[in-house]
Amino acid sequence: MTDTDTTNKQLSLAEFKDLQDYIYQKSGMFFPVSRKNYIEQKVIKRIATLKYESFKDYMNILRNELIRTEIINLFNEITVNETFFFRDLPQLEVLEKHIFPEAVASKKSTINILSAGCSSGEEAYTIAIILREKFPQLNFNITGIDISDMVVAKAIRAEYSDYAVRFVPKPYMKKYFSTVTNNVFKFLDQYKTNVRFQKYNLMEFDNIHPGTPFDVIFCRYVLIYFDKDSKQKVITSFYDKMAPNGYLILGNSESLFSVTSDFKMLHFPSAIIYNRRK
Amino acid sequence: MTTVMEKARDVVAKVGELPPIPAVILESMKLLNDPSSTVKKIQEQILLDQALTAFILKVANSALYGLRKEVSTITYAINLMGYNTTRSILTAYLSKNLYSSKGNKLIQTMLWKHSISSAVFGKKIAEHIHKVNSEEAFIASLLHDIGKGVLLKNKTDEFERSVQMIYNDNLTSIDSERSILGFTHVELGFLLMNNWRFSENIIETVIYHHNFQEYSGENLLVPIVSLANKLSHLCDYSFDKYSGELIELKILNFSEDDLEEIKKKAIPEIDTFLEIF
Numbered sequence: 001m002t003d004t005d006t007t008n009k010q011l012s013l014a015e016f017k018d019l020q021d022y023i024y025q026k027s028g029m030f031f032p033v034s035r036k037n038y039i040e041q042k043v044i045k046r047i048a049t050l051k052y053e054s055f056k057d058y059m060n061i062l063r064n065e066l067i068r069t070e071i072i073n074l075f076n077e078i079t080v081n082e083t084f085f086f087r088d089l090p091q092l093e094v095l096e097k098h099i100f101p102e103a104v105a106s107k108k109s110t111i112n113i114l115s116a117g118c119s120s121g122e123e124a125y126t127i128a129i130i131l132r133e134k135f136p137q138l139n140f141n142i143t144g145i146d147i148s149d150m151v152v153a154k155a156i157r158a159e160y161s162d163y164a165v166r167f168v169p170k171p172y173m174k175k176y177f178s179t180v181t182n183n184v185f186k187f188l189d190q191y192k193t194n195v196r197f198q199k200y201n202l203m204e205f206d207n208i209h210p211g212t213p214f215d216v217i218f219c220r221y222v223l224i225y226f227d228k229d230s231k232q233k234v235i236t237s238f239y240d241k242m243a244p245n246g247y248l249i250l251g252n253s254e255s256l257f258s259v260t261s262d263f264k265m266l267h268f269p270s271a272i273i274y275n276r277r278k
Numbered sequence: 279m280t281t282v283m284e285k286a287r288d289v290v291a292k293v294g295e296l297p298p299i300p301a302v303i304l305e306s307m308k309l310l311n312d313p314s315s316t317v318k319k320i321q322e323q324i325l326l327d328q329a330l331t332a333f334i335l336k337v338a339n340s341a342l343y344g345l346r347k348e349v350s351t352i353t354y355a356i357n358l359m360g361y362n363t364t365r366s367i368l369t370a371y372l373s374k375n376l377y378s379s380k381g382n383k384l385i386q387t388m389l390w391k392h393s394i395s396s397a398v399f400g401k402k403i404a405e406h407i408h409k410v411n412s413e414e415a416f417i418a419s420l421l422h423d424i425g426k427g428v429l430l431k432n433k434t435d436e437f438e439r440s441v442q443m444i445y446n447d448n449l450t451s452i453d454s455e456r457s458i459l460g461f462t463h464v465e466l467g468f469l470l471m472n473n474w475r476f477s478e479n480i481i482e483t484v485i486y487h488h489n490f491q492e493y494s495g496e497n498l499l500v501p502i503v504s505l506a507n508k509l510s511h512l513c514d515y516s517f518d519k520y521s522g523e524l525i526e527l528k529i530l531n532f533s534e535d536d537l538e539e540i541k542k543k544a545i546p547e548i549d550t551f552l553e554i555f
Contacts, residue, residue: 034341034549228514253387257445257517265445267438272384 011040015055019043022062023078026071027147028203028230031078042077046070076150079225083119085126085160086167088220090270091249092130098268099216099247100135110139114214116202116238117222118144121155122164124195125187127218129172132191141212145200155197158187203230206237213243220251231259239263239276248274282485286465293466294432297379299474302327303372310361310368320364321352333371333555334364341550362413366401369417370394374555376427381434385441388517389427390555393420395515395548400506402544407530410498418483418499419506424470425463425484426451433459444519451518452488464488490526501526513541515548 011019016036023039024030031039047058050067061067062074086092103111111131115124124144131140146152162183165173177185202222217238223231238248239262248263250256256263256274263274290296306323309315325331331352338355339348349355356364377389400419404412429437436458443454455462467484483503486493490504504526511520527537 032549033546034553037341252383255384255388255517257388258514261445261448265442267382267442270382272382272442 011036011043011055015059016040018059022059023074024227024230027075027201028227028233029079029225030227030230031225039078043074046074046077072149076148079146079148079151083122083221084164084167085122085129086169087123087126088252088271089167090268091220091252091273092126094249094268094271094273095127095216096130096134100131100138103215104135104138108138108215110141111216112212112214112243113140113142114217114241115142115144116205116217116219116234118146118151118155118197120151120160120164121158121187121195121197122160123218123220124155124197125158125176125192128191128195129168129176133172140194142195143214144195144197145202145205146197147199147201149199152197152199158192160185160187202234202237205234206240214238214241214246215243216247216249217242218249220249221254223250223254228259235260235262242276244276244278246276248276250274282465282468285461286469289461289465290469292459292461293428296428296466296470296473297376297431299372300327300375302330303368306368307365310365313361317353317356320356324352330368330371333374334367336554337367337370340554342547362411366397366413366416366420369420370397370551373420373424373427376424376431379427379431381430382438385430385438388441389423389430391552392510392516392518393423394551394555395510395513395544396420396422396503396506398544398548398551399509399540400502402540402547403502403505403530406532406536406540407498407502410502414479415499415502415506418480419503421467421471421476421480422484422487422503422507423463423467425465425467428466428470429455429459429463441517444517448519450520498530501529505530505532509537509541509544513545 013033016033016039019039020031043055043058047055050058050061050070052058052061061070065071100111113127115127118124121144124142128140128142131138144152144155146155159180162185165177165185168177173185176188176191178188180186219234219238223234226234235256239260242248255272256265262277264277266273266275302323306320309320309323324334334352334355335349338358339345343358345358349358359367373393374390377393378386397416397420401412401416404410404415426437437455440451440454440458443449443458444451447454452462452464464485464487468481471481471484479497479499482493482495482497483499486500487503487507490501493500505524508520508522508524508526510516511518524537
């Protein structure tokens, strides 16, 4: 194997630590050594795409911003998350049976929802469908944010594979999507009006996004990438940007134990969600 | 110990039937405990359970062993890991199954995270002091909260409410369980370990993992499990409230530096386990 052969190359532990440190500084995402293989594959792919010769060259590009967009390309590569419409039905049910009816009962005119780490928009559009179908009396704004501009662009384009829409009920499929090709479906523009997407780094969220407080924040399968300090920082920024008694919905395996006690845990038959304490 | 045993008798009536130990695990454990068993014989037994087979191969192929070559047979996996480690992996499978039996996914994950992290801490502590079989320490630490698995399975709603109480009202698991159920996972763990015929040494660790200060015996597994449990709390692999000094350090003759070294060794291994399962 020569130096120029990057296809089979492995990062040394020191090189990995270097990269781990860099990713952490820039994004707050912490990848433990046990994920070395995963990161390695992604970085090697980037090095091959750029036709660079070694990891050293690549780190040089990152650190000195020789290619300014490379850090974004790297984030795009490592945060690609498989997601789909109507994921985690029990949590969506809490939305439908508890949170939205409560908003209606309290005569709320508009409900503001944040999809943090929105990926390619499946979650945001799913919530839009539920609101339009079940709560036509409720106005809503949905904001999706993600660190990766590639997925944000994808969310705005709103074209999905048959895999991503596999759990969309048939009548909704007919109403909300057009068929682009055999297995590509587009979420229709007319239903996108109050759903918007922006590129944000969650770590900088606290000083970027003033505005109407959110009633519901979804942040599913995002915090798994963060260490405790960064988690606390992100959760605090959620708390600050949330309406009193707002709801926080995390991924099925993520908890706020040892992160904060600013929220109250609410336990539903098959879902746990959090409620801002005041 | 007698108080726990007395309480435990009352608990049986309230909690219903205890989960049985699967026959494949029981038979495989018997074979693994007997040095004259052949690897082939153990493989035959393990292959009866497909999920168990997959579990073992996944561990053998993980970063824990760092092999370049793929481990595709149980015989190779056992030869690679040895009988003791294979026993540990079977126990991990057993507890993972119990913790996944019912209830909320988040709670299942939290139970498993605490269980496997304690196990790895326990093993590293034992390796550090050399006087105790490290796989025994792994198994005991892994099982110390097994009573919570029974609660999750038999009293799902009550148990989930108790977890909610720990977070919302800042209680310990012992206090929240006692207020909701009138008994705790400690009595249940004792009962289950007895039923499953685990050794007296391991049963003691289950009984004393919350009140090591009351233990006067010489079984070193007891302070090891108690410390492993606390380290899991300190490193945020747990959802119980924990406070108190690390009184086990004195008996184990540990310095702060020893503790740091153990953490440094254990955490990557814990993360690997959590990654693969």
